[in-house]
Structures are given as structure tokens and as C-alpha cells.
Amino acid sequence: MRRVVLTAALFAAATAFAQQPPAAPAKARSMQEILDASAPADWRDLDPANTLYLELDSGRVVIELAPHAAPEHVANIRALAKGRYWDGLSINRAQDNFVVQWGDPAEEEAKRKPLGEAKARLPAEFTFGAKGAPFDRLPDVDGWAPEVGFSAGFPAARDPRRGIAWLAHCYGAVGAGRDVAPDSSNGSELYVVIGQSPRQLDRNITVVGRVVHGIERLSVLPRGTGPLGFYEKAEQRVPIRSIRLGSELPAGERLPLQALRTDTALFAELVESRRNRRDAWYQTPAGHIDLCNVPLPVREKPTKQ
Template identity: 65%
Template sequence: MPTRLTRTAFILVLAALPSGAYAAKGKTMAEILEASTAADWRTPDPDNLLVLDLPGGRAVIELAPYFAPEHVANIRTLAREGYWNGLSINRSQDNFVVQWGDPAEDPAQAKPLGSAKAKLPAEFARAGYDKTAFHPVQDRDGWSKRAGFVQGFPAATDRKRTWLAHCYGTLGAGRGNEPDSSNGTELYVVTGQSPRQLDLNITTVGRVLQGMEHLSVLPRGTGPLGFYEKPEQRTPIVRLALASALPDAERPRLEVLRTDTATFDALVEARRNRSDDWYLHKAGHIDLCNIPISVRSPK
């Protein structure tokens, strides 16, 4: 018959156990995703998907018209009219970005924009804070009053404005010194540690959903800021098109985990306090840009 333990004896038994042995083991990210339902996933609008085909493979990028409607509209026009086809990736800066567009330095030799606009307003942030659209995370953000997600995109807010955060995989519109000098023709993707100092300084227009490996492995440029010094160093763009303009058989089939559900909140907690057997210490914190947003092929 088991011996009844006094409270003091019970505490001594706990103290003798290995650290964490009596803590409840939380679910892992894999377990949470396995238990997810169809309602936890969304299918991106094909009119918001850019398909970037390179010699090494394909990257699929979701546009964010909620944050930059005029830039996204111009990018759609450029893509529909094949503006980037035959152009190139001209920059790959270590731990920072890859950038593509027209490599011509002489404006007289630049590729025509077709029916796209040459001038757009700066769209660094969206005015206001819509708490019905903003799904916050509890962790402190060093770059804003609150961090979270809006329509599947990592975002931040000071409650006067809301913006798309510069995380790994973020797509931005390159500009010169003038705030309104971007028109979507020069695009870059963050391939290094999240450069959040760029927040509120440049128009961000989307995020890579799939195929980052084809961008992050590109050879680093040897010129200033990672630009390629010779034409043969550049990676040609085979095609950059909207998914909605592609034949049905060529469209990407993707589902993206929603960021406004209890399942996503559980996933964030699983990454905040890792329950994988390898982890001996629970961090109790996670950075906005380290929260993964899962992408899968439809079942």
C-alpha cells in the first residue's frame, strides 16, 4: 500500500527530480499543426501572388495591398505586362537583401514602364490602428508599442499608424533619398537578420511564402552594397508574373496558416517556450520575426 507523503516530503521528492521533470510538457509546433483543422488555413488570392521564376527555382510572394495599395496596384500592372521578364537580380548583400529590377544606369536605356505609373506616394505605414484586424502577440517589441499580425503579415503599430515589419522574407520597394521615389520597379527581399531599422523608412509590399532558398543562396555581390560589378554575375529573371495570369496548371497551390486563430496562438506559445526534447531552457519570449507562418500544399 503506498505511503502517504507529508507536504514537506513531497517538496523534497520534487527537489530530487531533474529540472523540468514535473512540468507539464506542452505541444510541439508539429503536433499543433497536425491537429489543425481546415478553418485554421487560408488560400491566398491569386491576384495577390507573385510567381518569380529563376534558373534555380521558383519563389512565391504574397502581396499586401492592405499596407501599400498603390504600390501593389502598380506591381500588378508591371507583372501583367511582363516588365521584369528578361531583367535580373542585381544585388545580393550579405545578411541583408537581394534586389532586382532594371540594371540599366542610363535612364535613356531603361525599360519602358508600359501602362504602370512612374510616380507613387510613399506608403511607409497605414494610418490608424484597427484592433479588429490586428492580432497582437504578448511579447515586447523593441521597435514599436505593439507587434502582431495583420492578414497573415508580421506587423507593428504605435496606435497612430500600422506597418508591415521588416522580417526575413519581407518584400520591399527600393527608393532613393526622396520618400516618394519608389514605384515598385525595384524590389528587394530581406535575406538576412531582420533589419527593423528600415521600418517606417521604406514601402513594404509583401512577403515570400515559398522558395526563399532560391534567393538566400544567390552569390554575394562584390561591389558596394552587394551590387554585382559584372553583367555575367547577375541572375536572370525567367519570368515574374501574377498567379492569376498564369495557366491553371502553372499556378502555385498553397495554403497559409491563419494568424488570427487559437491554433496560431498555441503555435506562438510553442515557439516561445519550446517543448522539444532537445531544449533544456524555456525562453519565455519570442521575437515577432522569429514566429513562423506555416505554408502547405492543399490536402
């Protein structure tokens, strides 16, 4: 008898629940609302020792370096910056929908600027060990790698079976140009991606960092008319005033930049807000996002937090 009464009670409760309208889902926050709700702990300060300031006539470009992914290249880039290697050199290439590249325009080795304390040749650092490396994985599949996500805040990919990871060629990625030999780069010739993400370059060139401020000063440069977008005349080249490490600049001359951390619940919500756009304009949420379409917000540190 007790079992019958209990069964009847459960049936009545289930019937009552079924008759109630389902609770309205919580309204998804927009990306701006998510960022507005962020806490100081959701952001990280850029390390001045791993930040480059590229000064052009048009203004400043800031690059965050990735020593965990390319330690020897980053060490060489630091040495080049400390030795004022790039001062007075130029941007020599602007290829539409691809890259902007800078360094010494001299083609003959004997006429090229000395590297100073930097090394003339480095081993290829196309990948780095995945074990122990930070990696915040995206939920979606990728055509270029078994897994994609973010490593220390940089777009990255990973192959767990092989135990390797690498930084991805997303918009704003900075890499070290090389010749045919894999170990023919030294960080003196750098490029930045200004077009559709050329992921075919992944694991073929060493990626050393990404532009976090001022990329528009590079992406709007006149396109070169020579092969691969190189400027054909000296007067077309864009002069470089200087490249300095943030740690070499007085604190008052640095930009107090912060990048949104990628290992937080807030960032996971931001990713979901971009995977499934629910604002009024969108009629069909995609349910998928490409690695290089995930925004990586950077801001100036608020004076009051």
C-alpha cells in the same frame, strides 16, 4: 453551531486538497504536433490576384502581396507584372546578411525599360491606418514598436497612440527600393530580406509583401562584390525568366499554397510553443519571442481534407 460545523467542513476539504499532489500539467505539444492537429479552417488560401510567381533558371519563387498595407504599390506591381516588365531583366544585388534586389540594371534613365501602364512615381506607403486594420498581437514587448503582431498574416507593428501600423522587415519581407526622396519608389525595383531582420528599415521603405515559397533560391545566390552587394559585371547578374500574377496563370500552373491563419487559437498555441520550448533538448525556456522569430507556416493544400 452551524457556522462552526461549516467552518470545520471547509477546513477539512482544504486540508484534503492540500495533501493531494497537484495535477500534472498537460504535455505541451510541439510545433509539428500543433500543425498536424490543425483543421482546414486554420488555413487560408493565397489569393491569385495578390500572388507573384518569379521564375528563375533555378526554379520558382512565390511572393504574397499585401494590398491592405501598400495599396498603390501593389496596384503598380500588378500593372508591371501584367505588362511583362520584369521579363528579361535580372537580379542585380545580393548583399550578405541583408537583401537580394532585382529590376532594371541600367543606370541611365534613358536606357531603362519603359514602365508601360504603371506609374513612374508613387507616394510613400511606409505606414497604414491602424483603425480597422487586422492585427493579431503578440504578448511580448518589442524594441522597435509599442506593439507587434500580424496584420492579415504579415509580420507587423503598431502604434495605437498615433493610430498607425506598418509591416516589419523580417526574413522574407519584400520591399520597394527607393532613392533619397520618400516618394521616389514605384515597385519596379524590389528587394527581399535574406539576413538578420533589418528592423531599422521599418517606416523608411514601403513593404509590399513577403516570400512564401522558394526563398532559398534567393538566399543562396552568390554575393555581389561591388558596393552594397551589387554585381559588378553583367555576366554575374541572375536572369529573370518572368514574373507573373497567379491570376494570369492557368490554375494547373499555380501552386495551391495555404498560409496558417494568425487569428486562431491554434496559432496562439504555436506561438507559445516557440516562446517556451519544452522539448527535451531545451533546459531553459525563454519566455519571450521576437516578432521575426515567429514561424509563419505555408503548405500545399491537401487534396483531401
